[in-house]
Amino acid sequence: MTTMASPLRAARDTSVIVRRNLLRNVRLPQLLVFATVQPVMFLLLFNYVFGGAIGRAIPPAAGGEYINWLIPGLLIQVAAFGAGQTALGLTEDLSKGVIDRFRSLPMARSAVLAGRTFADVIRNGAVITLMLVVGFLIGFRWQTNILGMVGGLAVAMAFSFSMSWVMALIGLTVKNPEAVQSAVFIPVFPLVFASSVFVPTETMPSWLRAFADNQPVTAMTNAIRGLVLGEGALPVGHTVAGDVLTALAWAAGILVVFVPLAVRAYRRIT
Amino acid sequence: MSERPIVVAEGITKRFGDIVALDDVDLCIEPGMIYGLLGPNGAGKTTLIRVLTTLLRPEAGRAEVAGVDVLTDPQEARRHLGLAGQFAAVDDYLTGRENVEMVGRLYGLDAREAKRRTAEILERIGLADAADRTVRTYSGGMQRRLDLAASMVGEPQVLFLDEPTTGIDPKSRIDIWLLIQDLIARGTTILLTTQYLDEADRLADRLAVIDHGKVISEGTADELKDRLGGAVIEVSVGDDVRPQVLEALRSVCGEEPKIDPVNGSVTVAAPDGPRSLTRVVLALDEAGIVPDDIGLRKPTLDDVFLALTGHVAEEITVATEMSPGNRKRRGFAFGRSER
Numbered sequence: 211m212t213t214m215a216s217p218l219r220a221a222r223d224t225s226v227i228v229r230r231n232l233l234r235n236v237r238l239p240q241l242l243v244f245a246t247v248q249p250v251m252f253l254l255l256f257n258y259v260f261g262g263a264i265g266r267a268i269p270p271a272a273g274g275e276y277i278n279w280l281i282p283g284l285l286i287q288v289a290a291f292g293a294g295q296t297a298l299g300l301t302e303d304l305s306k307g308v309i310d311r312f313r314s315l316p317m318a319r320s321a322v323l324a325g326r327t328f329a330d331v332i333r334n335g336a337v338i339t340l341m342l343v344v345g346f347l348i349g350f351r352w353q354t355n356i357l358g359m360v361g362g363l364a365v366a367m368a369f370s371f372s373m374s375w376v377m378a379l380i381g382l383t384v385k386n387p388e389a390v391q392s393a394v395f396i397p398v399f400p401l402v403f404a405s406s407v408f409v410p411t412e413t414m415p416s417w418l419r420a421f422a423d424n425q426p427v428t429a430m431t432n433a434i435r436g437l438v439l440g441e442g443a444l445p446v447g448h449t450v451a452g453d454v455l456t457a458l459a460w461a462a463g464i465l466v467v468f469v470p471l472a473v474r475a476y477r478r479i480t
Numbered sequence: 481m482s483e484r485p486i487v488v489a490e491g492i493t494k495r496f497g498d499i500v501a502l503d504d505v506d507l508c509i510e511p512g513m514i515y516g517l518l519g520p521n522g523a524g525k526t527t528l529i530r531v532l533t534t535l536l537r538p539e540a541g542r543a544e545v546a547g548v549d550v551l552t553d554p555q556e557a558r559r560h561l562g563l564a565g566q567f568a569a570v571d572d573y574l575t576g577r578e579n580v581e582m583v584g585r586l587y588g589l590d591a592r593e594a595k596r597r598t599a600e601i602l603e604r605i606g607l608a609d610a611a612d613r614t615v616r617t618y619s620g621g622m623q624r625r626l627d628l629a630a631s632m633v634g635e636p637q638v639l640f641l642d643e644p645t646t647g648i649d650p651k652s653r654i655d656i657w658l659l660i661q662d663l664i665a666r667g668t669t670i671l672l673t674t675q676y677l678d679e680a681d682r683l684a685d686r687l688a689v690i691d692h693g694k695v696i697s698e699g700t701a702d703e704l705k706d707r708l709g710g711a712v713i714e715v716s717v718g719d720d721v722r723p724q725v726l727e728a729l730r731s732v733c734g735e736e737p738k739i740d741p742v743n744g745s746v747t748v749a750a751p752d753g754p755r756s757l758t759r760v761v762l763a764l765d766e767a768g769i770v771p772d773d774i775g776l777r778k779p780t781l782d783d784v785f786l787a788l789t790g791h792v793a794e795e796i797t798v799a800t801e802m803s804p805g806n807r808k809r810r811g812f813a814f815g816r817s818e819r
């Protein structure tokens with residue numbers, strides 16, 4: 211029988227791995243900078259190119275500014291794209307033999323995946339914050355209060371964490387660092403663009419809207435909009451509390467499905 | 481050597497689809513020795529190491545490390561083993577010290593003990609000065625040594641080193657040999673794989689020659705050589721008369737001679753030593769053949785390998801600084817193809 215690792219040991223090993231994964235970002239700050247460039251480009255592009263046109267379609271709760279509507283969505287976009295790092299990091303470790311080394315050590319088995327996903331959520335938190343700062347500089351203002359903003363960030367982090375486990379499964383399945391670069395976009399692209407991130411779903415054809423209204427990225431975005439802009443920013447009939455609960459249920463649901471799948475894939479590495 | 485073996489493998493079989501990577505492999509390693517696993521590319525060396533280090537479950541067989549069954553109690557087995565894989569598994573963006581300390585922590589050492597052992601090991605392997613530089617500034621040989629350091633930090637009883645010197649320069653190769661010898665002096669048992677005959681000859685107390693997943697010969701280097709008889713006859717001839725030379729050697733020595741694919745020379749075990757040689761010379765003379773060179777010599781591991789597998793021996797040149805006067809020495813690597 212496998213010796214049962216104590217929860218304490220698991221926590222300690224996880225923190226060792228978290229530290230190791232984060233150090234890479236500290237030693238190579240360009241990683242974080244470039245990770246922020248892409249969302250900032252999205253931010254500028256959508257705000258200045260499409261903002262004028264889309265701005266008319268957004269609810270008045272956004273204070274008449276498209277950027278106020280856009281930022282909550284972009285937080286979720288960054289969370290989703292950033293989670294792809296989990297897949298990349300794991301395939302890199304796999305191909306370099308680092309995972310082999312870990313698996314040959316008497317460490318807690320759970321620590322490699324937990325350490326990876328926790329480190330990535332911290333890293334994504336940093337990227338999200340950086341983007342928020344840029345947003346603030348070009349005019350974003352929350353319409354509720356600071357607590358709403360903090361709550362919104364928490365929702366984004368919860369989503370980032372749950373998506374990291376989806377990406378862990380993708381990384382452990384695809385295994386090849388080059389192939390995984392494209393593989394991570396497959397679930398993320400449709401989720402992010404067929405959602406309420408950039409435009410209200412009311413403007414979409416009904417078949418697309420049926421998908422957009424019932425998928426996690428929209429749920430997360432709505433929850434943050436409710437928290438940051440107030441109930442007026444939500445589709446008719448939605449409440450802030452209701453949308454936050456829906457969002458958290460999505461995060462929990464994703465974790466319930468994908469943590470066991472990722473753990474199983476990890477155990478089956480050969 | 482009456483102690484209980486520290487590594488045991490019995491009937492290990494591992495398939496990947498149609499490929500039989502390991503075919504009923506048995507292995508028995510006494511504590512405190514360097515055991516060499518010698519074989520060409522694709523022989524199954526890495527696969528066997530992966531089974532013994534709990535990374536891979538075989539379809540059949542059992543294996544034990546330090547008295548612990550690796551298949552039924554892998555987590556306990558991991559406490560007693562260290563692995564340095566075929567490619568250095570070190571983090572580029574951590575310093576050498578951080579790399580080793582991390583592994584120490586994951587062996588379960590507390591922070592202070594991990595620090596202490598790391599400092600001591602880095603000193604011992606000559607990386608103390610580079611300890612606080614990030615690994616991406618290290619040379620290939622330094623990374624290999626660092627990888628070794630990481631595998632040692634848990635002070636495991638058995639170290640598994642998969643081709644520890646492949647792809648590094650001759651100077652670093654010597655450094656690693658010295659390190660391995662130092663470890664043995666400290667009572668560690670080492671299983672190492674290699675494609676280099678001179679490395680196996682120089683380091684390993686015992687050897688298993690493995691090919692197509694099978695152990696085809698096992699023993700000390702001398703035993704393996706002795707199995708070819710005490711001596712071999714080697715004849716260098718041109719292509720035109722080689723068939724007649726083969727015929728003469730076959731009839732005198734009663735065995736199929738081997739052609740060295742690199743230099744085309746023909747070798748065969750000489751059952752009666754010098755008398756066999758005399759007979760061969762007479763036979764060739766009668767046939768009117770004058771070889772470029774002919775002689776009797778002690779068998780090398782090269783001959784052993786060629787006789788056992790018939791594989792191409794790839795020649796590499798290694799400046800062996802341990803040899804007197806830093807003279808050039810030839811080493812041999814096997815392979816059916818370039819990596």
Ligand SMILES: Nc1ncnc2c1ncn2[C@@H]1O[C@H](COP(=O)(O)OP(=O)(O)OP(=O)(O)O)[C@@H](O)[C@H]1O
Pocket residue numbers: 480496499500501519520521522523524525526527528566675
């Ligand atoms: N994960 C795998 N999936 C499929 N086939 C594999 C896998 N690992 C090894 N093999 C195959 O098993 C055989 C043995 O491979 P192994 O890596 O053990 O050889 P090796 O002796 O270490 O070779 P090398 O000197 O090239 O490192 C090879 O034919 C190889 O292609």
Ligand SMILES: [Mg+2]
Pocket residue numbers: 525526527566642
């Ligand atoms: Mg190998």
